[in-house]
Amino acid sequence: MREKCFFFILLVQVSISTAQQNQKKIDSLLSQIESTKIDTIKASNYIELAEIYRFKQPKKTLDYARKALKLYQNSKNNKGQSQAFFYQSSYYNSIGRIDSAKYYTKKNIEQLWLANDTLNASSQTSNLAYFELASGNTDKAITMLDSLAPIFEKFSDTSRLARIYVVKSQAYNFKGYSNLSVDANQKALNLYKTLKDSVNIAQSLMLIGDAYQGNGKQNEAIEAFEEALDIYKTLDNKIFIAQAQSYIGDSYLNLGEYNKAERYLSDALILSKELNFNSNIARSYLNLGRLKLNQKQYDNAITHFNEGQELYESLSIPHNETRAKFYLGQAYFEKGDYTKAIALLDESITISEKINDIQRLTDALHYKSLALDKTGKAEEALSVFKRNKRLNDSLFNIENKQKTEELQIVYETEKKEQEIALQENEIDLLEERAKVSTLQKWLLSSGLTLSLIALGFGFYGFRQKMKRNGLEKEKVDAELEFKKKELTTHALQLAKKNEVLEKLKVKAEALKLDSDSKNGYQQLIHTINFDLQDDKNWESFTSYFEQAYQGFNEKIKVRYPEINTNDLRLIALLKMNLSNKELASILNISPDGIKKARYRLRKKLNLSTEDSLEDTIINI
Secondary structure (H helix, E strand, O other): OOOOOOOOOOOOOOOOOOOOOHHHOOOOHHHHHHHHHOOOHHHHHHHHHHOOOOOOHHHHHHHHHHHHHHHHOOOHHHHHHHHHHHHHHHOOOOOOOHHHHHHHHHHHHHHHHHHOHHHHHHHHHHHHHHHHHHOOOOHHHHHHHHHHHHHHHHHOOHHHHHHHHHHHHHHHHOOOOOHHHHHHHHHHHHHHHOOOOOHHHHHHHHHHHHHHHHOOHHHHHHHHHHHHHHHHHHOOHHHHHHHHHHHHHEEEEHHOOOOHHHHHHHHHHHHHHOOOOOHHHHHHHHHHHHHHHHOOOOOHHHHHOOOOHHHHHHHHHHHHHHHHHHHHHHHHHHHOOHHHHHHHHHHHHHEEEOOOOOOOHHHHHHHHHHHHHHHOOOHHHHHHHHHOOOHHHHHHHHEEEEHHHHHHHHHHHHHHHHHHHHHHHHHHHHHHHHHHHEEEHHHHOOOOOOHHHHHHHHHHHHHHHHHHHHHHHHHHHHHHHHHHHHHHHHHHHHHHHHHHHHHHHHHHHHHHHHOOOHHHHHHHHHHHHHHHOOOHHHHHHHHHHHHOOHHHHHHHHHHHHOHHHHHHHHHHHHHHOOOOOHHHHHHOOOHHHHHHHHHHHHHHHHOOOOOOOOHHOOOO
């Protein structure tokens, strides 16, 4: 399982341009503010200034947003107030104060609803989902995002839809669904490329790099981060320059290239301090601390970790706070201060338990058991070690569960997409029928002669009948394709479930040899065996198969009377053209068992050595 840390994401505000502004523009806006007595003009100029300084000097953005808000409140301008609240939220997000950012986002949404602006209110709700994610409420964030996507699709708002995919990508990453995370981010990147949105293209590249980094592909991560960094430098977006530098330094650190790592991390720290970019300051300190820890410079490492930990405590980002506590505990352990190490590791354990970060929890328990052993507390050390071992076992199960859940989400998503396609086909068919009905009424009510009616309508009716037949055929073909896809997905899910259970069974058998609780493990193995052989799974599979290949089983039974239930199962899977490995997993038998089953089936089907078993079954 990959290490998770929170990734700073750009807030979206479509109504204000993010293009680079020059000093001449700034001077012009300030001049207008000085010369005009109209509050709304002053306020709108303050908003433009807030945008100009947003990624260069965030503190100025906050000052201008507050000035604009005061003027907009005096005039009771809801849209103006919403923009002012947006920039205040953006500022607090940039310095890592998530609670404050969440508060001003809610104020922004309130004003947008008062202004009857559904689209922008929905957009800001996606920012709120991002803050829920930052606060550790991952499931809540995903639910919010799923409810917003149809709104942006209805409005054909590509930019905001891409934003949904960006945040969902990170939410899936926190859940451990790496494939879904990469897929969501790739969708976002493709949408941003159609818009030629450089800022968000760079952000998608950062998230791709983050995924590579978490999977241990550091060189690929560096390539993506550097491509994003080049874009940020062109746009002079200093906040994101600092972030990219920090992530590149992190990857070089993971590669053990300490000189390059220190250069990038130091540059990121200096720029982040200039911008008061607290979340990136904390991250840079943590990575510099890790670098010094690897170089066995323990006092320097502790100094850096303390700086990062204090900032993370003030930012209320629990995923990163527990990291900081753990690294500090690790540093004190390596230094030999075991009492201090235990105290810090306990704090990391408490936070990890609260946010259900099992990976960090197991790491902290491991070092705590070692520290307790060093202080002579052997019994307590053994107790902590046993808990660590149990959690490692559960981590194995969680990872397999995540893979199964991810497969289920993919299946359900594809099923929904197929159902939507079928509904659209049905709508087209109904519309064609409605056109024919309307034409019939029109012709009958007109003063045309019967012969003209017969000739004209007969020709048109023939054409419409052909068109309806075509639509109906498309509908039937789509339904059949959907059923076949549903059947294949179900079969692969069955294979994946059996593969996971088989791995769990092997692990349980291995643990049984090292444990006194043999009866408990034996019961677990028995339960797994029962689930592997559960006929309910086959009942569902048979139902799907018969819908996709109507009458196939009856043909087999009539043509080959000796075929039994197990033979039918193998024939159905061969009909789907699955591999021997997939067959073995689904049927829960060994590869040699598959060979024997195929041999017996060939005999029952009276096939010669030259005949292909697969071709014979597929052609039935």
